[in-house]
Amino acid sequence: MTHSATTEPRPDGQTPASGGRRRPQRGRRRWGRIVLLSLLVLVLAAGGIGYWLYSDLDSNIKGVDIDKAIGDDRPEKLPTSGQNILILGSDSRAGANAAVGAGNVSGARSDTALVMHIPEGRTRAVAVSIPRDTLVTRPECTKSDGSTVASAKRVMFNSIYSQVGPACVVKTVEQISGVRMDHYVEVDFAGFKGLVDAIGGVTVTVDQDIHDSSSGLNLTAGTHRLDGTQALQFVRTRHGIGDGSDLGRIGLQQQFMLALLSEIKKQDLLGSPTKTYKIADELTTALTTDSDLASLTKLADFGRSLNGVDPSTMETIMLPVAYDKVDPNRVVAAQPQANQLWKAIRSDAVIPESAKKSPATGG
Numbered sequence: 275m276t277h278s279a280t281t282e283p284r285p286d287g288q289t290p291a292s293g294g295r296r297r298p299q300r301g302r303r304r305w306g307r308i309v310l311l312s313l314l315v316l317v318l319a320a321g322g323i324g325y326w327l328y329s330d331l332d333s334n335i336k337g338v339d340i341d342k343a344i345g346d347d348r349p350e351k352l353p354t355s356g357q358n359i360l361i362l363g364s365d366s367r368a369g370a371n372a373a374v375g376a377g378n379v380s381g382a383r384s385d386t387a388l389v390m391h392i393p394e395g396r397t398r399a400v401a402v403s404i405p406r407d408t409l410v411t412r413p414e415c416t417k418s419d420g421s422t423v424a425s426a427k428r429v430m431f432n433s434i435y436s437q438v439g440p441a442c443v444v445k446t447v448e449q450i451s452g453v454r455m456d457h458y459v460e461v462d463f464a465g466f467k468g469l470v471d472a473i474g475g476v477t478v479t480v481d482q483d484i485h486d487s488s489s490g491l492n493l494t495a496g497t498h499r500l501d502g503t504q505a506l507q508f509v510r511t512r513h514g515i516g517d518g519s520d521l522g523r524i525g526l527q528q529q530f531m532l533a534l535l536s537e538i539k540k541q542d543l544l545g546s547p548t549k550t551y552k553i554a555d556e557l558t559t560a561l562t563t564d565s566d567l568a569s570l571t572k573l574a575d576f577g578r579s580l581n582g583v584d585p586s587t588m589e590t591i592m593l594p595v596a597y598d599k600v601d602p603n604r605v606v607a608a609q610p611q612a613n614q615l616w617k618a619i620r621s622d623a624v625i626p627e628s629a630k631k632s633p634a635t636g637g
Contacts, residue, residue: 331551334558337568340458343416343441349454354622356393359457360444362386362435387431389447389455391619397582400589400625402615404447406432408595409604413449415442430604440562450607451616457576458564463509465560466534467502472552473541475499476533478508486511505530591615591625596633608633 363386389402412429415438416422423438434443444455470476479497486492491507500508509530541549558570567573594611598604614629 331554331558332570334555334561335568335570335573336562337565338440338458338460338562339565340441340444340455341565343418343439344445344448345416347413347445349448349452349620351454351456352620354394355454355620356391356622357396357456358453358619359390359392359459360447360455361388361390362440362443362458362460364435364460364462387443387447389451389453389619391453392580392583393622395582396580398588399580399583400591400619402619403590403592404431405593405595405605406430407604408593409598409601409606410434410446410450412438412442413445415439415445417442451619453616453620457567458562459567460562462560462562464506465556466509466530467506469502469553469556469560470500470505470534471502472549472556473537475501476505476530476537478529478533484511589625591630592632594629594632605634 387404391400408431409428410431412426414425418439444458477499482495484493489507489510491511594608595605596608598606611629618625
């Protein structure tokens with residue numbers, strides 16, 4: 275399978291035409307993207323932290339008042355719709371982070387978006403990935419400074435976060451899906467650096483040499499113990515692997531998430547409260563949530579409520595998309611598959627196989 279290389283978005287959030295079709299990101303094993311939430315619950319459960327430590331960690335978590343920002347213009351919360359969480363992976367290259375490859379890029383970007391649906395009973399889950407290049411209608415939104423941004427058609431999905439903010443991403447997802455988002459979780463990839471150093475590194479194995487002058491990563495084929503700086507380079511790398519497309523970077527990010535979770539599980543957290551606190555401190559610093567989850571107690575309680583979900587059995591689906599007829603470098607939601615998918619999630623029903631098939635296969 276081949277994939278055309280992607281280019282970085284312009285300040286307006288769009289990407290220059292590359293002369294060929296860009297392939298949408300697949301939804302394979304996207305459950306790796308929610309691993310930080312699982313890690314947080316694991317760390318807290320193992321720690322036995324005191325109140326003053328709790329207060330310090332609690333203040334790390336950043337909250338966004340989604341309800342206030344969106345108002346009443348939201349889908350109805352249905353009694354059979356289970357829990358729905360919008361999970362974004364963000365990565366800022368500004369300031370000190372610019373020193374770790376990739377130059378200085380203003381603001382933070384969000385190239386990973388998942389709608390995680392947990393049916394009633396919370397014993398299974400479905401993760402729907404939304405390709406970053408999907409053209410959508412962005413609804414009218416209110417920015418964090420109170421100003422209003424008008425609705426716009428044919429907006430690239432991953433431009434909304436940087437242009438308008440996370441609440442508008444939530445509102446956009448709700449508008450295109452008709453699914454009410456119960457929670458919002460954002461994970462800052464730059465937070466991995468301190469976290470990896472706190473646990474003493476993470477071991478990964480690569481089957482080919484990786485030399486990426488953009489991220490600064492240089493690895494030979496084989497097994498390596500990555501420190502924090504190398505880990506951040508690893509999750510940012512795309513030019514040094516495969517055909518240089520975002521698909522290669524996604525694969526590395528997924529591999530790293532799994533390796534990070536494995537490393538945390540191997541650590542003797544109960545035997546080292548100091549290390550437990552340091553890890554939890556780095557982890558909570560990397561999180562932004564909706565205001566309903568923006569405390570250690572609420573986040574831990576919610577995480578424990580998901581203990582019955584086995585990530586290894588989570589079903590992963592890419593939003594069915596088709597190549598845009600005007601701009602073949604972009605994709606649009608494919609119908610009727612997309613509507614079938616969202617309807618099944620809204621009603622907590624089994625997703626039909628026909629709703630999982632995407633005309634734009636990326637092949």
